[in-house]
Amino acid sequence: QETDIAEMLEDVADRFSFQIRQKRISIRTVVRRDISTAWLDRDQIDQVLGNLVSNALKYTPEGGSIEMEAGRNSEGMLEISVRDSGIGIPKKDIERIFERFYRVDKARSRNMGGTGLGLSIAREIVKAHGGAISLQSELNKGSKVTFTLPLEKQRRDGA
Ligand code: ATP
Ligand code: MG
Secondary structure: OOHHHHHHHHHHHHHHHHHHOOOOOEEEEEEEEOOOOEEHHHHHHHHHHHHHHHHHHHHOOOEEEEEEEEEOOOOOOEEEEEEOOOOOOOOHHHOOOOOOOOOOOOOHOOOOOOOHHHHHHHHHHHOOOOOOEEEEEEEOOOEEEEEEEOHHHHHHHOO
């Protein structure tokens, strides 16, 4: 359905407001001027965003920050990123991170809960909608997951 992007991002932040407050995380959403609404499969994209923000929260220590940003990329696609100031991911793990059940060393994941499915589900949804997802990360500095969605195709499909 036609979705106000700023509202969608703020809704996601609201869903996690308890944990955000509990961990004293500062969260910011930025919607660039080149986009305001888009035709989206709202349930599915909410799930992608939820998985990404849930990770950002899980893997960012107290007092850190999370930023969600949306805009149009150079190919005219909707581009949304979720960036955190968290523990980051070692280089050797980055290429496998979207695999099902893949988790960076068991020690740090064990006490966090979860199954290692969040990112693989996010990738499946994004791919099914004709987009792409990627992750950049630096150990002990933070991570940024970016996904794209075609704007025009979705309108034709009536998604
Ligand atoms: P689930 O999402 O099923 O609850 P999970 O969070 O462990 O479990 P994924 O979301 O698929 O699984 O993430 C896979 C692994 O990637 C995580 O276990 C974690 O090690 C690493 N990871 C994901 N996002 C981040 C992030 N923002 N910062 C640091 N590490 C991350
Ligand atoms: Mg997860």
